[in-house]
Amino acid sequence: MTVLLGGWIFAALLLVVAGWRGIVERRFPDADDAMRLLEVRDWLAGQGWFDVAQHRLNGGDFPMHWSRLVDLPLAAAIVVLRPWCGPPLAEHIALVVVPLLTLLVALSLIAAIARRLGGEALVLPALLMAALSIPLTFQLSPLRIDHHGWQIVLALAVTRGLIATPTMRSGSICGLALALLLTISLEGLPIAAAIGAVAGLGWVLQPGRGAMLRAMLVTLTSGAVALHVATRGPDFWLPACDAVAPAWLATLAVATAGVVAASTIERFGAAARSMALAGAGAAGGATLVLLAPTCLAGPFGTLPPLVYRIWYLSVLEGRPLWEQQSVWAVATLALPLAGLLGAAIGWRHATPEMRDRWAMIATLLLAATATAVFVSRAGATANALAAPAAAAWLRRVLVRARRIERPMPRVVATVATLTLAAPGTLAAGLLQSVSNERAAPEPPALYRTCRSAGDMRALAALPTGTVFAPIDVTPALLVDTPHRAVAGGYHRGARAIARVITGFMASPDAARGVIVASRADYVAVCPGMQELDAYRQRAPNGLWARLARGERIAWLLPLPIRGPALAWQVIRPLPEGRSAP
Known part of the structure; x- marks a missing residue:
C-alpha cells in the first residue's frame, strides 16, 4: 500500500505541476472534456437522467450517445463540495480531484496485475513505468474528465480478473467490468472482444476454465441489459450503432447462449471446444448482421461525404498511428513493445503454473497494441496493460546493473536503467532530436491567436x-x-x-x-x-x-x-x- 500511494503521489504531483497553468485557467485538454462538464451541469440543473441531448445546440435538436455513468463521480464530487466552497470552486476542484482518483484506481489495478504476475518485486517498476507513460497519464490528468480514463480502469479490472484463479466469481467480476466498459462507450468493443477471445482460448486449452468463461459471458449479457435499462430507460428499444442497443444486446445473448450450450461437449476435446466456440461467435455475428446490418460499416459509415472528409478525418485520436506525428506514434508504441518483451521474459522464467498468466497477458497486450496501431486513442489502454509486463524486463535489467561490483559504474548503469522506465518519452525525445518534421503552417498574423x-x-x-x-x-x-x-x-x-x-x-x-x-x-x-x-x-x-x-x-x-x-x-x-x- 505504501508503494502504491507513493507511486500515485509521485504521478499526481508530476501531472499537477506540468499542467498547473492549464488547471488554474481551466483550459480543457479536449473539447469532449468541456462537453462532459456541460452534461453534468445540465443534469444537476434538472435535465432528466435519461436525456443526454444538448438542448443549446442546433435549436435543441442535438442527440448524443454518451452514457450518464461517467457523470456520476463528477456530479457526486460537486454536490459534496458545493456547501463548503460554493458551486464554481466545487466544480473546479472536482475537475482536478476526480481524474486523479481515477489515476489512483488505475495504478492500484496495475499493481495488482504486477503482483499476480511476479510478486512484490514487479510492483514498483510497474508503477514507475505507468506513471511515466505520457499516453496513459494524459487520459488521467487533471481536467481530463471524459470517459477514456474509466475505460482504462475497466480494461485493467477485467485483466486482473482474467489472470486470477478461474472461478465463477472471477468470471462474474470480468463480466460486470465488461458490461460497464461497453455501456460507457462502445469504443471499448475491440479490447472487450480481445478479452473474450483470450478467455475462450483459455477454455479451449484448459476445460477447467469453462465455469469462469460462462460466468463472464452471462454476467456481461445480463449486466449490459440491466445497465441499458438503467441508463436509457424509455429509449431502451431505440436502434444505435454507436452505443449499446437492442441489436448489440441480442448479439451478446446469442453468443452467450452458444457458449453455455457448448458446456455439454466440454469433455470431448480441444477440437470440439474450438468448433463450439467458433459456432457461438458466428451465431452472434449473424445476429448482428440480421438485426443491424448498417452497423457493420461502423458508427461513422453513414456520415455525409463533406462531414467525413473535412471533420472526421481530422479527428486524429480516431485515426491510425501512421497518420499521427511520428513522435507521438513512437511514444505510444514504445511501452507496449517493451511490455511484449517483458511478457516473453516473464513467461520464459516463470513456473509452469504461472506461464498461463503470462501467456494471457502477452496475447491480450498484442491485441491491444494492434488496436492502438489502427486507432490512436486505444494507445492509452495498451500502455496501461503493458506496464506490469514491461516491469519484468526493467527489473531484469536493473538487477544486472546493480550487480556491477565497482561503485561508480554501478551507479551510472543504475541511473541509465531507470531512464528506461519511460521508454516512450525516451524514444520520442531521441526521435525529436533528429526529426525534420515541419511544424504546422503559422496562422495569419493579422489577429492575435487563441491559446485554447x-x-x-x-x-x-x-x-x-x-x-x-x-x-x-x-x-x-x-x-x-x-x-x-x-x-x-x-x-x-x-x-x-x-x-x-x-x-x-x-x-x-x-x-x-x-x-x-x-x-x-x-x-x-x-x-x-x-x-x-x-x-x-x-x-x-x-x-x-x-x-x-x-x-x-x-x-x-x-x-x-x-x-x-x-x-x-x-x-x-x-x-x-x-x-x-
Whole structure:
C-alpha cells in the first residue's frame, strides 16, 4: 500500500505541476472534456437522467450517445463540495480531484496485475513505468474528465480478473467490468472482444476454465441489459450503432447462449471446444448482421461525404498511428513493445503454473497494441496493460546493473536503467532530436491567436444569443457562456456539422444564407485553431479566409470583445428578393 500511494503521489504531483497553468485557467485538454462538464451541469440543473441531448445546440435538436455513468463521480464530487466552497470552486476542484482518483484506481489495478504476475518485486517498476507513460497519464490528468480514463480502469479490472484463479466469481467480476466498459462507450468493443477471445482460448486449452468463461459471458449479457435499462430507460428499444442497443444486446445473448450450450461437449476435446466456440461467435455475428446490418460499416459509415472528409478525418485520436506525428506514434508504441518483451521474459522464467498468466497477458497486450496501431486513442489502454509486463524486463535489467561490483559504474548503469522506465518519452525525445518534421503552417498574423478554446469565454459579455462558431470551440463556448450554438464535433449531429463547415467555407453570399438559416445572432471564432486553418486552406475565398485577411463583410458587424476571440453580429433581414435555404 505504501508503494502504491507513493507511486500515485509521485504521478499526481508530476501531472499537477506540468499542467498547473492549464488547471488554474481551466483550459480543457479536449473539447469532449468541456462537453462532459456541460452534461453534468445540465443534469444537476434538472435535465432528466435519461436525456443526454444538448438542448443549446442546433435549436435543441442535438442527440448524443454518451452514457450518464461517467457523470456520476463528477456530479457526486460537486454536490459534496458545493456547501463548503460554493458551486464554481466545487466544480473546479472536482475537475482536478476526480481524474486523479481515477489515476489512483488505475495504478492500484496495475499493481495488482504486477503482483499476480511476479510478486512484490514487479510492483514498483510497474508503477514507475505507468506513471511515466505520457499516453496513459494524459487520459488521467487533471481536467481530463471524459470517459477514456474509466475505460482504462475497466480494461485493467477485467485483466486482473482474467489472470486470477478461474472461478465463477472471477468470471462474474470480468463480466460486470465488461458490461460497464461497453455501456460507457462502445469504443471499448475491440479490447472487450480481445478479452473474450483470450478467455475462450483459455477454455479451449484448459476445460477447467469453462465455469469462469460462462460466468463472464452471462454476467456481461445480463449486466449490459440491466445497465441499458438503467441508463436509457424509455429509449431502451431505440436502434444505435454507436452505443449499446437492442441489436448489440441480442448479439451478446446469442453468443452467450452458444457458449453455455457448448458446456455439454466440454469433455470431448480441444477440437470440439474450438468448433463450439467458433459456432457461438458466428451465431452472434449473424445476429448482428440480421438485426443491424448498417452497423457493420461502423458508427461513422453513414456520415455525409463533406462531414467525413473535412471533420472526421481530422479527428486524429480516431485515426491510425501512421497518420499521427511520428513522435507521438513512437511514444505510444514504445511501452507496449517493451511490455511484449517483458511478457516473453516473464513467461520464459516463470513456473509452469504461472506461464498461463503470462501467456494471457502477452496475447491480450498484442491485441491491444494492434488496436492502438489502427486507432490512436486505444494507445492509452495498451500502455496501461503493458506496464506490469514491461516491469519484468526493467527489473531484469536493473538487477544486472546493480550487480556491477565497482561503485561508480554501478551507479551510472543504475541511473541509465531507470531512464528506461519511460521508454516512450525516451524514444520520442531521441526521435525529436533528429526529426525534420515541419511544424504546422503559422496562422495569419493579422489577429492575435487563441491559446485554447477557453478564450471564447469573452463572448459571455454579449447579450445571450445563438453563436455560429467552429465545431471544436463550441463545447467550451457553451460551458463558459449562456449562449446557444449550432454544432459540436459529435457524429449524431452530422447535419449541423455540415452546416458549420459549409458556412465557413462558402463564399460570403452563400454563407449568409447558411448562417441565417441556423438562426445565428453572432459569428465567432478563435483565430489560430487548427479547424479554422483547415477551412482557410481548403477554401481560400471562403467566408473565414476572407475574414482572416481582414476583409469587411457587409452583413457582419464587428463586435468589441476582450481577448483574441473575434465576434460579429449577423445583420438581418436578408436583402429583398433573397431567402435563406
